Amino acid sequence: MHFTIEQILRGDVPSAGQPPPVAGASLRPVHLRVNGQDYHLQLEPRVSLLDALREFMGLTGTKKGCNQGACGACTVLVNGERINSCLTLAIMHEGQDITTIEGLGTPDELHPLQAAFIEHDGFQCGYCTPGQICSAVAMLREVAQGDASSATTDLTATKIELTDEELRERMCGNVCRCGAYLGILNAIREVHAQPQTEQSR
Ligand code: FES
Numbered sequence: 629m630h631f632t633i634e635q636i637l638r639g640d641v642p643s644a645g646q647p648p649p650v651a652g653a654s655l656r657p658v659h660l661r662v663n664g665q666d667y668h669l670q671l672e673p674r675v676s677l678l679d680a681l682r683e684f685m686g687l688t689g690t691k692k693g694c695n696q697g698a699c700g701a702c703t704v705l706v707n708g709e710r711i712n713s714c715l716t717l718a719i720m721h722e723g724q725d726i727t728t729i730e731g732l733g734t735p736d737e738l739h740p741l742q743a744a745f746i747e748h749d750g751f752q753c754g755y756c757t758p759g760q761i762c763s764a765v766a767m768l769r770e771v772a773q774g775d776a777s778s779a780t781t782d783l784t785a786t787k788i789e790l791t792d793e794e795l796r797e798r799m800c801g802n803v804c805r806c807g808a809y810l811g812i813l814n815a816i817r818e819v820h821a822q823p824q825t826e827q828s829r
């Protein structure tokens with residue numbers, strides 16, 4: 629399929645990885661609650677949650693990197709748990725609560741992790757950042773509730789110590805092509821050190 633430069637500049641082309649519509653494909657009603665707002669959409673059943681967010685709701689904060697579950701750029705929270713939105717269909721999340729980077733904080737009132745990423749230079753190009761932050765929000769919650777990771781040595785411990793090894797393992801699904809890992813880890817460490825109420829503010 630070829631597009632003219634005018635079509636590309638107008639955005640009249642499918643974004644990378646988004647299949648073009650199929651003639652005659654049936655649309656289904658889908659209700660998603662995103663960042664506290666209800667969206668009633670008509671979608672083909674094959675539309676991923678990532679494409680639904682970006683292409684049908686205009687929430688482009690969630691990024692499309694690999695579109696195949698390898699980079700974590702598309703991480704969002706579904707009912708509080710982190711998932712790769714490129715690997716799941718929107719229709720599977722009927723009525724569920726979804727939080728994207730747009731729902732975590734505002735420019736005037738940043739989420740503590742957003743503020744810490746700025747403070748610690750946790751990004752360069754910023755493409756992986758929304759996914760890193762959504763992932764870190766859920767990851768800190770997992771640590772607080774005592775969920776083990778494959779780096780956890782004592783499975784009987786009631787309190788998980790967020791060592792460097794734990795932190796790297798728990799965030800390994802989020803790749804940063806710019807290599808801003810040092811700042812990312814420092815930002816997460818800083819928020820982890822804050823009282824629980826501050827972390828989830
Ligand atoms: S875009 Fe979903 S994991 Fe890379």
Ligand code: FES
Binds near residue numbers: 751
């Ligand atoms: S800041 Fe560029 S990919 Fe992470």
